[in-house]
Amino acid sequence: MTELVHTRAELEAARKALPGTVAVVMTMGALHEGHRELMRTARSNADHVIVTIFVNPLQFGPNEDYDRYPRTLDADLEACRAEGVDLVFAPAREEMYPGGQPSVTLEAGPLGTILEGASRPGHFAGMLTVVCKLLLLTRAHLAFFGEKDYQQLALITRMVRDLDIAVDIRGVPTVREPDGLALSSRNRYLSAEQRAAALALSRALRAGAAHTEAEAALAAATAILANSTGVQLDYLALTDPELGPAPAHGPARLLVAARVGNTRLIDNVPLQLEIAA
Numbered sequence: 001m002t003e004l005v006h007t008r009a010e011l012e013a014a015r016k017a018l019p020g021t022v023a024v025v026m027t028m029g030a031l032h033e034g035h036r037e038l039m040r041t042a043r044s045n046a047d048h049v050i051v052t053i054f055v056n057p058l059q060f061g062p063n064e065d066y067d068r069y070p071r072t073l074d075a076d077l078e079a080c081r082a083e084g085v086d087l088v089f090a091p092a093r094e095e096m097y098p099g100g101q102p103s104v105t106l107e108a109g110p111l112g113t114i115l116e117g118a119s120r121p122g123h124f125a126g127m128l129t130v131v132c133k134l135l136l137l138t139r140a141h142l143a144f145f146g147e148k149d150y151q152q153l154a155l156i157t158r159m160v161r162d163l164d165i166a167v168d169i170r171g172v173p174t175v176r177e178p179d180g181l182a183l184s185s186r187n188r189y190l191s192a193e194q195r196a197a198a199l200a201l202s203r204a205l206r207a208g209a210a211h212t213e214a215e216a217a218l219a220a221a222t223a224i225l226a227n228s229t230g231v232q233l234d235y236l237a238l239t240d241p242e243l244g245p246a247p248a249h250g251p252a253r254l255l256v257a258a259r260v261g262n263t264r265l266i267d268n269v270p271l272q273l274e275i276a277a
């Protein structure tokens with residue numbers, strides 16, 4: 001049975017009744033197959049699964065989509081039930097931030113200022129603050145996050161290391177539509193025409209990842225993005241797995257962010273670089 005709780009006191013009481021290992025999957029709702037994959041992975045790695053559903057105002061900029069972000073609690077609960085989730089925590093804004101803006105928040109550091117952080121100032125500080133609160137509230141042993149939000153995953157991994165938070169952070173590979181589009185709650189903002197245009201992101205990443213030399217990888221991805229109409233590129237970046245400068249050889253990451261209409265989308269893939277012979 002899936003129990004739904006809205007307050008921190010209810011969560012505390014329900015959490016006490018969960019013996020053994022507990023995994024948490026944090027979401028902003030509007031659940032899709034990507035979230036469900038996180039739940040299934042959590043389910044197979046822990047005795048109990050908690051899902052949190054909270055559209056965190058702290059991580060949205062003033063001109064972003066906090067107000068129009070999809071809120072679909074009934075359908076989300078059905079998805080959680082179908083995946084055998086034990087407990088859903090869906091707090092109101094006032095429950096998470098009594099009195100409004102908290103006066104003490106986390107600082108994301110230099111990794112929070114590049115890529116997504118450069119386009120969304122304050123986003124990662126707000127994200128880390130709520131993730132830290134939810135880790136403390138759920139007292140989870142494991143927490144699962146999607147690689148789709150790769151920089152977020154890297155920052156959360158960094159936060160638990162830097163702050164000695166006793167939780168095991170695990171990444172889950174990106175779930176895609178059959179045509180390659182990364183699943184994302186924000187995909188539902190797209191018209192049919194915009195959805196077709198958005199395919200350029202995953203196509204560009206696939207084209208880049210087919211190369212083993214950095215310049216060729218970037219050139220292949222750039223060519224596809226440059227020839228796509230309706231896609232306004234924010235960044236295309238090749239980095240090492242920790243989001244530092246790309247290595248000459250070894251594992252790397254190719255990341256993209258673009259606006260399609262009013263919708264900002266992100267995606268990334270792993271790739272393996274080799275020194276040209």
Ligand SMILES: Nc1ncnc2c1ncn2[C@@H]1O[C@H](COP(=O)(O)OP(=O)(O)OP(=O)(O)O)[C@@H](O)[C@H]1O
Binds near residue numbers: 026029148175176183
């Ligand atoms: N396609 C996906 N594959 C795997 N994990 C995903 C996917 N999409 C989202 N997630 C993960 O689900 C968790 C909750 O994300 P969130 O609720 O923001 O969904 P989202 O689809 O990323 O929404 P948005 O469109 O707002 O970015 C995060 O750890 C995120 O990385």
Ligand SMILES: CC(C)(CO)[C@@H](O)C(=O)[O-]
Binds near residue numbers: 149
């Ligand atoms: C981790 C998270 C739930 C924090 O609000 C959010 O950033 C998300 O859904 O990826």
Ligand code: BAL
Binds near residue numbers: 059149152
């Ligand atoms: N999916 C990451 C959360 C955000 O875009 O705010």
